[in-house]
Amino acid sequence: MSSASIVLAVAVFLASAVEMVEALTIVAAVGVTRGWRSALEGVGVAIVVLAVLVAALGPALVHFVPLGALRIVIGAVLLVFGLQWLRKAVLRASGYKAKHDEDAIFAKQVSLLSAEGPEPQRRARDTTAFTVAFKGVFLEGLEVVIIVLTLGSTAHNLGLAAVAAGAAVVVVGGIGAVVARQLAGVPENALKTAVGLMLVSFGTFWSGEGLGIHWPGSDLTIPVLVGLYGLATWLLVAGLRRSRTRTAEASLA
Amino acid sequence: MPEQAGDASLVRRSLVAFGRFWWDFLVGDTPELFVGMLVVVGVVVLLVHLGARDAAIGVAPALVIALLVGSSLRGRQGA
Numbered sequence: 503m504s505s506a507s508i509v510l511a512v513a514v515f516l517a518s519a520v521e522m523v524e525a526l527t528i529v530a531a532v533g534v535t536r537g538w539r540s541a542l543e544g545v546g547v548a549i550v551v552l553a554v555l556v557a558a559l560g561p562a563l564v565h566f567v568p569l570g571a572l573r574i575v576i577g578a579v580l581l582v583f584g585l586q587w588l589r590k591a592v593l594r595a596s597g598y599k600a601k602h603d604e605d606a607i608f609a610k611q612v613s614l615l616s617a618e619g620p621e622p623q624r625r626a627r628d629t630t631a632f633t634v635a636f637k638g639v640f641l642e643g644l645e646v647v648i649i650v651l652t653l654g655s656t657a658h659n660l661g662l663a664a665v666a667a668g669a670a671v672v673v674v675g676g677i678g679a680v681v682a683r684q685l686a687g688v689p690e691n692a693l694k695t696a697v698g699l700m701l702v703s704f705g706t707f708w709s710g711e712g713l714g715i716h717w718p719g720s721d722l723t724i725p726v727l728v729g730l731y732g733l734a735t736w737l738l739v740a741g742l743r744r745s746r747t748r749t750a751e752a753s754l755a
Numbered sequence: 756m757p758e759q760a761g762d763a764s765l766v767r768r769s770l771v772a773f774g775r776f777w778w779d780f781l782v783g784d785t786p787e788l789f790v791g792m793l794v795v796v797g798v799v800v801l802l803v804h805l806g807a808r809d810a811a812i813g814v815a816p817a818l819v820i821a822l823l824v825g826s827s828l829r830g831r832q833g834a
Contacts, residue, residue: 585788592827714803715811734820
């Protein structure tokens, strides 16, 4: 397996895991409040719709769009998307933005769903539970679909990307089934930083290659870019933390 | 006729929703990242066109890092 394939699999797995944690928080809130049957039906339908999207759009991208153009466009999209993730992770790590609090999201969902009224009769489908679980999984999953399609089709390895995403769904789903309401323990910001670094690295590599850059060492450039961007991110977080501490001290003095 | 008008309206709404999804996805509340990406691509195109491919190898990641720093500083001010 080449270094690019390894980074591709890790990037898709981590991105899917992060989105799965967010979706799982919503599903757990629905299941606990309204019952698991309709919540799991919503999850099942959302996963089928997302899988159909990948199956329909993936091969079309790979077979009908020229690789050079695909790499420029997808590289640019990944660059923007990855930088958005990385920026958010930097601001959270340096204390300028509140960390994603799964416990708070869980509590908010539970109170919203409790206010919706009583659960329907045992055998009837709970439309509220179904809809909220479907929307939660579908919307979070849509980002995973975009990552699977962009990374998988550009690397001509859609199968590996889909398997990595599927593995994340199984692993996070399994862990979620055990811990259910303790999702706040997941180091989400660290995962988000890792995914952001990989997306930005892939974005730089592919858009550059599509535009005519010949990277030294070819695919080996990707881990080098991950390291370079990782170092820059670490320095940026350290600098922002110091600046925040100095501002807080100055306001106290 | 009313059926055709309904179809046209559905198509228009779908297109608007599709456009809004991509706008939120790529631009959202960080337009500087989208504009910055266009600048990075533009500079690389220029360097490759001028025959400075080797320079582009260093310039592209440097511009991406500058973009991350600039956008994070902007985010800090808004926090």
